[in-house]
Amino acid sequence: MANTDDAPKRTNRDDKDGDLAIVGRSVLINRPRSELFAYWRDFTNLPSFMEAVEKIQMTGEKRSVWTIRAPAGQTVELETEVTDVVDGESIAWRSVEGSQIKTEGRVTFTDAPADRGTVVSADIGYEPPAGDLGRVVAKLFAAEPNIQARHELKRFKMLMETGEIATGAYHRS
Amino acid sequence: MRALTWHGTQDVRVDTVPDPEIINPRDVILKVTSTAICGSDLHLYDGVIPGMKSGDILGHEFMGEVVEVGPKSTLMKGQRVVVPFTISCGQCFFCKNTQFSACDNSNPVAKQDASEKLYGHAMGGIFGYSHMTGGYAGGQAEYVRVPFSDVGPIVIPDGMEDEEVLFLSDILPTGWMAAENAEIEPGDTVAVWGAGPVGLFAVQSAKLMGAEQIIAIDHHPHRLELAKKFGAKTINFSETHVREALMEMTGGIGPDAVIDAVGMEAHGFAVDNVLDVVKQKLSPGADRGHALRQALLACRKGGRVSVPGVYGGMLDKWPLGAMMEKGLTIRTGQTHMQRYTKDLLHKIQEGEIDTTFLISHRLPLEEAPTGYENFHDKQNEWTKVVLKAH
Numbered sequence A: 001m002a003n004t005d006d007a008p009k010r011t012n013r014d015d016k017d018g019d020l021a022i023v024g025r026s027v028l029i030n031r032p033r034s035e036l037f038a039y040w041r042d043f044t045n046l047p048s049f050m051e052a053v054e055k056i057q058m059t060g061e062k063r064s065v066w067t068i069r070a071p072a073g074q075t076v077e078l079e080t081e082v083t084d085v086v087d088g089e090s091i092a093w094r095s096v097e098g099s100q101i102k103t104e105g106r107v108t109f110t111d112a113p114a115d116r117g118t119v120v121s122a123d124i125g126y127e128p129p130a131g132d133l134g135r136v137v138a139k140l141f142a143a144e145p146n147i148q149a150r151h152e153l154k155r156f157k158m159l160m161e162t163g164e165i166a167t168g169a170y171h172r173s
Numbered sequence B: 001m002r003a004l005t006w007h008g009t010q011d012v013r014v015d016t017v018p019d020p021e022i023i024n025p026r027d028v029i030l031k032v033t034s035t036a037i038c039g040s041d042l043h044l045y046d047g048v049i050p051g052m053k054s055g056d057i058l059g060h061e062f063m064g065e066v067v068e069v070g071p072k073s074t075l076m077k078g079q080r081v082v083v084p085f086t087i088s089c090g091q092c093f094f095c096k097n098t099q100f101s102a103c104d105n106s107n108p109v110a111k112q113d114a115s116e117k118l119y120g121h122a123m124g125g126i127f128g129y130s131h132m133t134g135g136y137a138g139g140q141a142e143y144v145r146v147p148f149s150d151v152g153p154i155v156i157p158d159g160m161e162d163e164e165v166l167f168l169s170d171i172l173p174t175g176w177m178a179a180e181n182a183e184i185e186p187g188d189t190v191a192v193w194g195a196g197p198v199g200l201f202a203v204q205s206a207k208l209m210g211a212e213q214i215i216a217i218d219h220h221p222h223r224l225e226l227a228k229k230f231g232a233k234t235i236n237f238s239e240t241h242v243r244e245a246l247m248e249m250t251g252g253i254g255p256d257a258v259i260d261a262v263g264m265e266a267h268g269f270a271v272d273n274v275l276d277v278v279k280q281k282l283s284p285g286a287d288r289g290h291a292l293r294q295a296l297l298a299c300r301k302g303g304r305v306s307v308p309g310v311y312g313g314m315l316d317k318w319p320l321g322a323m324m325e326k327g328l329t330i331r332t333g334q335t336h337m338q339r340y341t342k343d344l345l346h347k348i349q350e351g352e353i354d355t356t357f358l359i360s361h362r363l364p365l366e367e368a369p370t371g372y373e374n375f376h377d378k379q380n381e382w383t384k385v386v387l388k389a390h
C-alpha cells in the first residue's frame, strides 16, 4: 500500500497484524516522559493500574511471570520476555515460546507538543485461544480488547497525574 | 445514614443507607449541613438523563463540615466547606487549563465509556448525577464522600451563614459563567431565557458586567417579579410573541447576547417543541430545544449565544443557517467551578451579589420527596428548596 497514511496501525480498518488481532490506544499524560518510562519499566508496578493482573514476578533480567485473575477466583500465569527497550522511548515484550496465550505488546512514550506532557501509546497483539482458556483471555482483555486497553491506559494516566485512581465507590469492600 | 435516593421517574425516597468511607488518599467525608434541589435534578426526576440506577443518592449542591480526612487531603476536620458540583483532579491538561468541568481524571474509567461513545470524549465527574458522570453518591444525604478534596471545596470564613454561600456549589458560578460566555460589554442588551435560579444569577451577573438592558423571559409571574427586582425587563411568553417583543425592545436589532438558561425541558407552544416533547418521550437521547432555537433566531447579527442550560442528547431542526448567515458565536459547557468560587465568595462578602432571595422553602431532609414534587409542579412559588440534613 502506498504510504499516504500517517495514522498508527492500530487505527487501520483491518485490525490484524499477521495472525494477531491488534488493539491499542494513546493517552496524553501531564507528566515528564522519563518519569512515566521509569514507572512502566519496572514491571512489578504494572498491577497497580492493570485491574486483571494480580502480580508480576521477575524471573530473570528480561523475563517475568504475570499472574492474571480468572473467573471463579482462579488465576492463570503468563510468562513474558522483554524484547526491546529504547531508553526513555519504548518497551516491547512478548509471551515466551510455548505459552498458553500468544501475545505481544509495545508501549511508546513521546513528548507531547507544547509542554503538555507525554503521549503514551500501547499496541497490543494477541491470539485468542479457544476453550476454557479463551474465557480467561476474555477476562484479561475484557469482552472487548480495545476497551480493556483503553481502561488500563486511563488508569495509568489517573495514577500518574493524581496519585490515585478515581472511583465512585462509597464503601471499602 | 439517611439519604435521598432515586428509584425511577418521579419516584424519590429517603432511605437508610450505609455511611460513606474514605476510599482514596485525597478524599474527605463531609457532614452535610445544607443541600439544595437544582433544576437539573428535575431532569433526573423526570427520567430524561440516561444512566440512573435504582438507589442512587442524588444531590450536587451541598455544603457541610469536614468530619474525616484522607492522608493526602489539604482540608482539616471541623472546617466548613462548599463543594462544587463538578469533580476536578487539578492535575490533568484541562484542570491546568482552568477548564475544570472537562477534567479527564474524575470520572471513573469504566464509567467513561458511555459519554465517550455519545459525545466523542468522556465527561468529567459530577456528584449525584447518573453513572455517565461517574456514579458518585450525591449530597442530599447526612454524609457524603468528596474526592479530590484539595481541589474543589472552598473553605467558608466564620460568621457566614450556610444560605449566603450554599449556591457557590453550582447555580451562582453557573449564572456567572453564563454571563461571561455571553461576552457582555458595557451598553449591551442581553436576553435571558428562563428566570429560574441560573437565569436570575445570570441577570445579576450581566448587570455587574455592565449590561445596559437585560430582558428575562419566562411564564411564571413570580419568577419574572424576581428578575424585575434585579433591574431586568421581562417578557411573559405565555402572553407575548417573544421574538417580536425582543425586536421591538431593541429597535429592530435584536439582543447583542442571548442566554439559554432553560435547557432540554423547555416549555413552549410552538410546533417544534411539541415534536421535541414527543421524541423525548420515545427516546431519552432527544432534547427539547425550543428556547435555544428561539434565542438563535432572536440574537442580533454578529451576536453571542451562551448556553448554560443542560442538554444531554441530540437536537434536530438546528437553525444552522441562522447561525452561519448571522455570524453568531456560541459558547456552552458545564461550569468551570473552581475558576469562579473564590471571587464570587468575595462578591457575596462585599454585598455585591444577593443569594438568599431565591430560597422559597426550607425542609428537613426527610421531606425531600415533597420538595422535589413541589419544585417540579409549582415552579412559580417554589423557586428554590434548601434541605437541612442535620
Ligand SMILES: [Zn+2]
Pocket: B038, B039, B040, B041, B060, B061, B085, B170, B171
Ligand atoms: Zn445544579
Ligand SMILES: [Zn+2]
Pocket: B088, B089, B090, B091, B092, B093, B094, B095, B096, B102, B103, B104, B105, B106
Ligand atoms: Zn483534571
